[in-house]
Amino acid sequence: MNGAEFIVRALIRQGQKTVFGYPGGTVLSLYDSLYRHRKEIRHVRTAHEQGAAHAADGFARASAGIGVCFATSGPGATNLVTGIANAFMDSVPVVFITGNVEHALIGTDSFQEVDIVGMTLGVTKHSWAARSAAMLADAMSRAFGIALGGRKGPVLIDVAKDVLEGDDPVYGEALERIVPYVPDVIGAQGARGALDTPLGGRGECGGLDTGVEAEACVTAGQDVDAGSGGMAGQDVDGAVRLLEEAKRPLIIAGGGAVASGAGGEITKLARKLGAPVCHTLMGTGLMPSGDPLNFGLLGQMASARVRAASDECDLLIVVGARLSNKVADLREFGASGRKLLQIDSDRAEINKVVRADVYIAGDAKAALRGILARSGGIGERKPWCCGVDVRETPGENDEIDAATRTVKKGYVDPADIFDAVRRAAGEGITVATDVGCHQLYTARYFRFEPEDRFITSGGLGTMGFGLGAAVGAQIAAPDRVTVLFTGDGSFLMNLNELSTVRNEGLPLIVVVLRNGQLGMVHEMQRKLCGRRYSQTSLGMKLNISALCRAFGLRGARVRSAAELEAEVRKAVAAREPVVIDVRTILRGV
Amino acid sequence: MLKTISILVDNEAGVLARVTNLFSRRGYNIDSLAVGTTDVPSQSRITVRVDCDARVLEQIIFQVGKLVCVHKVKVLESDSQVSRELTLIKVRANAAVRGEIIQIAEVFRARIIDLTPEAMTIELTGDGGKTDALLDMLRPYGVVEMARTGIVALDRGLASISDSPYIFN
Numbered sequence: 001m002n003g004a005e006f007i008v009r010a011l012i013r014q015g016q017k018t019v020f021g022y023p024g025g026t027v028l029s030l031y032d033s034l035y036r037h038r039k040e041i042r043h044v045r046t047a048h049e050q051g052a053a054h055a056a057d058g059f060a061r062a063s064a065g066i067g068v069c070f071a072t073s074g075p076g077a078t079n080l081v082t083g084i085a086n087a088f089m090d091s092v093p094v095v096f097i098t099g100n101v102e103h104a105l106i107g108t109d110s111f112q113e114v115d116i117v118g119m120t121l122g123v124t125k126h127s128w129a130a131r132s133a134a135m136l137a138d139a140m141s142r143a144f145g146i147a148l149g150g151r152k153g154p155v156l157i158d159v160a161k162d163v164l165e166g167d168d169p170v171y172g173e174a175l176e177r178i179v180p181y182v183p184d185v186i187g188a189q190g191a192r193g194a195l196d197t198p199l200g201g202r203g204e205c206g207g208l209d210t211g212v213e214a215e216a217c218v219t220a221g222q223d224v225d226a227g228s229g230g231m232a233g234q235d236v237d238g239a240v241r242l243l244e245e246a247k248r249p250l251i252i253a254g255g256g257a258v259a260s261g262a263g264g265e266i267t268k269l270a271r272k273l274g275a276p277v278c279h280t281l282m283g284t285g286l287m288p289s290g291d292p293l294n295f296g297l298l299g300q301m302a303s304a305r306v307r308a309a310s311d312e313c314d315l316l317i318v319v320g321a322r323l324s325n326k327v328a329d330l331r332e333f334g335a336s337g338r339k340l341l342q343i344d345s346d347r348a349e350i351n352k353v354v355r356a357d358v359y360i361a362g363d364a365k366a367a368l369r370g371i372l373a374r375s376g377g378i379g380e381r382k383p384w385c386c387g388v389d390v391r392e393t394p395g396e397n398d399e400i401d402a403a404t405r406t407v408k409k410g411y412v413d414p415a416d417i418f419d420a421v422r423r424a425a426g427e428g429i430t431v432a433t434d435v436g437c438h439q440l441y442t443a444r445y446f447r448f449e450p451e452d453r454f455i456t457s458g459g460l461g462t463m464g465f466g467l468g469a470a471v472g473a474q475i476a477a478p479d480r481v482t483v484l485f486t487g488d489g490s491f492l493m494n495l496n497e498l499s500t501v502r503n504e505g506l507p508l509i510v511v512v513l514r515n516g517q518l519g520m521v522h523e524m525q526r527k528l529c530g531r532r533y534s535q536t537s538l539g540m541k542l543n544i545s546a547l548c549r550a551f552g553l554r555g556a557r558v559r560s561a562a563e564l565e566a567e568v569r570k571a572v573a574a575r576e577p578v579v580i581d582v583r584t585i586l587r588g589v
Numbered sequence: 590m591l592k593t594i595s596i597l598v599d600n601e602a603g604v605l606a607r608v609t610n611l612f613s614r615r616g617y618n619i620d621s622l623a624v625g626t627t628d629v630p631s632q633s634r635i636t637v638r639v640d641c642d643a644r645v646l647e648q649i650i651f652q653v654g655k656l657v658c659v660h661k662v663k664v665l666e667s668d669s670q671v672s673r674e675l676t677l678i679k680v681r682a683n684a685a686v687r688g689e690i691i692q693i694a695e696v697f698r699a700r701i702i703d704l705t706p707e708a709m710t711i712e713l714t715g716d717g718g719k720t721d722a723l724l725d726m727l728r729p730y731g732v733v734e735m736a737r738t739g740i741v742a743l744d745r746g747l748a749s750i751s752d753s754p755y756i757f758n
C-alpha cells in the first residue's frame with residue numbers, strides 16, 4: 001500500500017465519508033486512490049481550493065464532526081490559507097492534506113513548491129511535514145484526535161509526492177491501529193484531550209454526579225508567578241458559590257457553547273438563576289430567539305436591553321467566548337468590582353483579557369452539568385433584568401418597528417426578508433451567512449427556532465466564506481433546508497462555487513441582500529471618513545439571474561417580501577437550488 | 590520582570606519554529622533563548638527568558654502548552670535556580686595591550702581560548718550579568734565580534750521540571 005492509499009483507507013476507517021478538494025500534480029496518486037474508493041468516500045471537487053476549505057469547515061460545523069480537505073502543492077496549498085485561518089479562528093476541526101514536491105526537491109524552489117507548513121504555523125493547531133512513510137503514518141493516526149480534542153481546530157498534513165506514491169509496510173500496521181475517534185468531553189488541551197495535572201484541579205474536581213472531570217479553580221487575587229502551582233485548585237463548588245451570591249447574573253454564550261452542544265444546559269441554568277443570556281456572533285442560534293431569556297446579540301449591534309443587562313449585572317458567566325475586542329465593553333469588566341465566572345475548554349482563554357474570579361477549564365456542556373448537579377441549594381429565581389418584564393418582551397425582530405421599515409419601491413426591508421424566509425423555509429434549518437452588515441443583521445434579527453443551526457465566519461470575518469460553507473453544510477445535512485444570506489460584495493468573491501452547487505445538485509437557497517455597497521465598510525466611511533465613499537460602491541448592474549442561468553441554476557429577482565416568500569417556498573418544495581436577488585437597505589451597524 | 594521559563598519539547602524538526610512563531614505572533618518579548626537536547630534523546634529543552642508581567646506569564650504557559658510538541662513548562666524562580674550563559678568575545682589585542690586584557694579577563698574569571706598577534710578570544714561563563722560588564726571593559730580595545738549562547742537554567746536541589754504543575758501533551 002502506498003501513502004495515498006493509506007490516507008484514503010485511514011479516512012474511511014475513521015468514518016469519514018466526505019472529502020472536499022481539488023486535484024493537481026503532486027496529489028495524482030491521492031486522487032487515484034479516491035477513484036478506487038469512490039463507492040466508499042465521496043469527494044466534492046469545488047471550483048477553487050478556498051471554496052473547498054470553507055466547504056470542509058461548513059461540513060464540520062453542520063455535522064458536528066470533522067471536515068477533510070485535499071489540495072495540491074504550491075498554489076493549491078496557498079489557496080487554502082484563508083480557509084485554514086478561518087477554521088482556526090472559529091475553532092472548527094478540519095484536517096487539511098496537501099501534496100508537496102518530492103522530498104529530495106524540497107528546499108530547492110522547485111516548481112510549485114511552497115512551505116505551506118511554515119506559512120500556516122500560526123493558524124493550525126498542529127501540522128506535519130510528512131517526508132517519510134513513518135511520518136505520514138504517525139500524522140494520520142493523530143490528526144483526527146488533535147483536530148477534535150479540547151478546543152477544536154484545523155490541522156495540516158503536508159505530504160511529499162514520493163511519500164504519497166511509495167509503498168511501505170508501516171501503512172498496514174498503522175491502519176490496524178486507527179479507530180474512529182471518540183471525543184473526550186473533558187478536553188482542555190491538545191492531543192490527549194485533557195489537562196491532567198496542572199494546578200491540581202482534576203483530582204479535586206472529581207466525583208461530580210455527571211462524571212465530569214474538569215479543571216476548576218478559583219484565581220481571585222492570585223498569581224501564576226510560581227511554578228509551584230500558584231493558582232489553588234478548587235472544585236465546581238467555587239462556581240456554585242458565585243452563583244449563589246449573585247443577585248444579577250448574566251450569561252454570555254459563545255462559539256464554545258455551540259461547539260459543545262451546551263444550549264440545553266445554558267437554558268436550564270438561565271431559568272434557574274433568572275439570568276438573561278446574551279450571545280456573541282458565534283453563539284447565535286444556541287438558544288431560540290423566542291425564548292424570553294435570550295436577550296440577543298452582543299457587540300456593536302447590541303440592543304438596548306443587552307446593553308442594560310451587561311451594565312447592571314453583578315456576575316458575568318462567560319461560556320466558551322473569548323471576549324474579543326468585538327465585545328469591548330465587557331473587557332472593561334475587571335475594574336467594576338463585579339465578578340466573572342469563566343468556562344472554556346481552552347485554559348489559555350482563562351484570564352486572557354479579564355481576570356476570572358472562578359473558572360472551569362473544560363468542556364462547556366460537562367462543566368454546566370456539573371454546576372447544575374451541585375446547585376440544588378439555589379432556589380428557582382425570578383428573572384431580574386433591568387426592570388423589563390422579560391416575559392412581555394417581544395422577539396428581537398419586532399424592534400425594527402413598522403414605521404422605520406423600508407418603503408422604497410422594489411426594495412424589501414431586512415426584517416421582512418428574514419420573516420419571509422423564516423415562514424417559507426420551515427423549522428430546523430441551517431442558516432449560513434457571509435460577512436458584512438447582512439451577517440450582523442442575520443445574527444441580530446433572524447428568529448432562530450430550537451433545531452436551527454447558524455454558520456458564520458466570526459473570528460476571521462471572511463467575505464466569501466458563505467457559499468463554500470453553505471455547500472459543505474448542505475452536504476453534511478442533505479435533508480435540512482439550508483439558506484445562505486449573503487451580501488452583494490461577499491457573493492462576488494466566491495460565486496464560482498455556484499458550479500459546485502450545480503454539479504452536486506444541492507438544493508441550496510441563496511439570498512443576496514443587495515444594497516449596492518460594501519455596506520459595512522461604506523458605513524465606516526460614513527462615520528469615520530467624512531462620507532468619502534472610497535471604492536465601496538458596487539452598483540446594481542450585475543444581472544444575478546443571468547449569471548445563475550450561465551451556471552445552470554435558477555436566479556430570481558424579487559421585489560417584495562411576498563415574492564421572496566413564494567420563491568423560497570417553491571425551492572423548498574422542489575428541493576431545488578435558487579439564488580434570490582433582493583434589494584434592501586441595511587441601516588448601518 | 591524577567592522570568593526564566595523551561596519548556597520540554599519533542600526533539601523534532603520544526604519544534605523551535607513553532608515555539609518562536611508563537612512568541613513572536615503573540616508579541617511576547619524574548620530576552621534570551623537557548624535550545625538543546627536533554628538526557629532523554631527524544632526530548633529537547635528550551636530555556637527562554639522573557640520580560641513580562643504575571644498575566645502574560647500565565648498566557649505564555651498555557652499558549653505554549655497548546656502546542657502539541659510541548660510536554661512540560663516550568664517557571665524557574667530567580668532565587669531557586671542556577672543559570673549559566675557562555676559568551677565568546679573577540680577583541681583586538683596587540684603586544685602592547687595584551688597584558689591589560691589578560692588582567693581584565695582574570696578579574697572576570699574568563700578564559701583566553703585563542704590568541705594571535707592581533708587578536709584574542711575570551712570565553713566567559715556566568716549568569717548573564719557579568720557579560721555586559723566585561724564587554725564594557727573590552728570595548729576600548731576594539732571588540733571584533735561576539736557570540737552568546739543564551740541562558741540555560743535548572744532548579745536548585747532535587748527539584749526539576751518533572752515536578753512542574755504544567756504538564757501538557
Ligand SMILES: Cc1ncc(C[n+]2csc(CCOP(=O)(O)OP(=O)(O)O)c2C)c(N)n1
Nearest residue numbers: 436437438461463487488489490518519520
Ligand atoms: C476577504 C475580505 N476582504 C475584505 C473585508 C472587509 N469587509 C468587511 S465587510 C465588507 C463589506 C461586505 O460587503 P457585502 O458582502 O456587500 O455586505 P454588506 O455589508 O453590504 O451587507 C468588507 C469589504 C473582509 N471582511 N473580508
Ligand SMILES: [Mg+2]
Nearest residue numbers: 487488517519
Ligand atoms: Mg452589500
